[in-house]
Amino acid sequence: MQLSPVRLRLLVASLLTVSFLGALDHTVVSTSLATISGELGALQLMSWVVVGYTLASTVLLPVLGKLGDVLGARRIFLASLVVFLAASLACGFAADMAWLIAARVLQGMSSAGLQLMSQTIIARVTTQRERPRYMAVIGAAFPIAILVGPVLGGAITDYLGWQWVFWINLPVGAAALALALAAVPHVEPGPAPGHFDLAGAVVFTAALVALVLTASWAVAQPGSAGTALAVSLLGFIAFFLIERRAPEPIVPLQFFANRTIAVGTALSAIIGVGLFSITAYLPTYFQMAYRTSATVSGLVPIATVFGMLASNLLTGWLASRTGRYRVFPIAGTVLGAGGLLVMALLPAGLPLWAPMIVMAAVGMGTGAFMSLIVAVVQGAAPASQTGTITATINLVRQVGSTVATAVIGGVVGSGVAALLPAGLDAATLTPQFVHGAAPEVQAGIAQIYGTVFTPIFLALAAAYALGIVAAILLPHGRLSDEPVPARTPSESLPA
Numbered sequence: 001m002q003l004s005p006v007r008l009r010l011l012v013a014s015l016l017t018v019s020f021l022g023a024l025d026h027t028v029v030s031t032s033l034a035t036i037s038g039e040l041g042a043l044q045l046m047s048w049v050v051v052g053y054t055l056a057s058t059v060l061l062p063v064l065g066k067l068g069d070v071l072g073a074r075r076i077f078l079a080s081l082v083v084f085l086a087a088s089l090a091c092g093f094a095a096d097m098a099w100l101i102a103a104r105v106l107q108g109m110s111s112a113g114l115q116l117m118s119q120t121i122i123a124r125v126t127t128q129r130e131r132p133r134y135m136a137v138i139g140a141a142f143p144i145a146i147l148v149g150p151v152l153g154g155a156i157t158d159y160l161g162w163q164w165v166f167w168i169n170l171p172v173g174a175a176a177l178a179l180a181l182a183a184v185p186h187v188e189p190g191p192a193p194g195h196f197d198l199a200g201a202v203v204f205t206a207a208l209v210a211l212v213l214t215a216s217w218a219v220a221q222p223g224s225a226g227t228a229l230a231v232s233l234l235g236f237i238a239f240f241l242i243e244r245r246a247p248e249p250i251v252p253l254q255f256f257a258n259r260t261i262a263v264g265t266a267l268s269a270i271i272g273v274g275l276f277s278i279t280a281y282l283p284t285y286f287q288m289a290y291r292t293s294a295t296v297s298g299l300v301p302i303a304t305v306f307g308m309l310a311s312n313l314l315t316g317w318l319a320s321r322t323g324r325y326r327v328f329p330i331a332g333t334v335l336g337a338g339g340l341l342v343m344a345l346l347p348a349g350l351p352l353w354a355p356m357i358v359m360a361a362v363g364m365g366t367g368a369f370m371s372l373i374v375a376v377v378q379g380a381a382p383a384s385q386t387g388t389i390t391a392t393i394n395l396v397r398q399v400g401s402t403v404a405t406a407v408i409g410g411v412v413g414s415g416v417a418a419l420l421p422a423g424l425d426a427a428t429l430t431p432q433f434v435h436g437a438a439p440e441v442q443a444g445i446a447q448i449y450g451t452v453f454t455p456i457f458l459a460l461a462a463a464y465a466l467g468i469v470a471a472i473l474l475p476h477g478r479l480s481d482e483p484v485p486a487r488t489p490s491e492s493l494p495a
Helices: 005-027 030-040 047-059 061-071 073-092 097-125 131-139 141-159 163-167 169-183 198-217 222-245 253-257 259-279 282-289 299-322 327-345 353-370 372-380 383-419 431-436 439-472
Strands: none
Touching: 005 047, 005 073, 005 097, 005 131, 005 141, 005 169, 030 047, 030 097, 030 141, 047 061, 047 097, 047 198, 047 383, 061 073, 061 097, 061 198, 061 383, 073 097, 073 163, 073 169, 073 383, 097 131, 097 372, 097 383, 131 141, 131 299, 131 372, 141 163, 141 299, 163 169, 198 222, 198 383, 222 253, 253 259, 259 299, 259 327, 259 353, 259 372, 259 383, 259 439, 282 299, 282 431, 282 439, 299 327, 299 353, 299 372, 327 353, 327 372, 327 439, 353 372, 372 383, 383 439, 431 439
């Protein structure tokens, strides 16, 4: 389907606004969590305000991808936006933590539909050649939300009250809904399946929930974590067997016989494992190892995100202009692997501009193929299954990020606790305490954090090194200027 230039711009503006709202709602809450949990009197449930949102947005991806292909991306997109606004209203009126968590789960479910259908709609109304440019614009919502979300959340909480962290979505979302009703086209859905893969959806959800619980309980409740891990492994094995036999699987395994899709999926997972997982821990690392303030420590992730944003937009424009795409994931994974290797070798205590430059390079490397690889993989799948393949590639990124984040958190927590000298308790070790301690104590703790984080950076560099191999295996080709015709699921996939 080809749109006029004016309508395409309106469509992109609508999708960008809605994608930004969904991404922002994940980051804006972080600085208001302490206030929310204090006022609602449930500090022990605080993490589930974030975990519930993330988990819901992840487990619904394959289901929503399939529904988008069957019912039409426009219907799922508009329904998700209405539910998102209703859930935002409910969050602000929460009288207790259980209410808030339930509303956040609903928000996460609808946010998955917004992000996923935005990418699916762009894929269905543009040519392969145009797609990277527009996909990069939509993809810019995530790094921008990382930059402005925490600051905006803190300001709203301080001056308007934490309820407005959620209610601010309503006027912006209502305007985006009006624009979407006019701009989002009716995209012809694929053939209706004779049987929806309900068993696959239920088993996948249970396995992923168990995996998240494994990560959450790994340190505090190792026995429960072991049980949850066993349930998760059995669940994923059962899911694989179900998908092999299902007539209409939510994750068609035959996709991965196509080299472009297999490589693109691997590269997407590496983004989650290699960069998204470490970003949350960078401020703590610099506060402890470089002895910076909390405000200054935030400059490094900001530099990382700026690098990601600039590279994402630039490579999307270049890929659309030239039609070539293979060079960008190769260069990006090389830059990411090299940057993380340098981070492992940097001695703690250097001026902060040194790690800022290095992590900006890692962000640039990641941004070089972050949105581009989604566009390339979409072009390798049947048009009738665009939503399904888009959901799959986003799913592996989020699962990789969730698992790697939990693993890194466990390594940092146990590693620091094991190396601390007698008299210091890891549970009460704060940056404020360290900055007020004697110089020799500060130096010792800085060395401990450097020792713990060095193998983490090396492991993440190794993940990007695997990404180099995957990127080299990406087939040669050029993006087509021709509209991609709709194909049935039975058609063979291009290499």
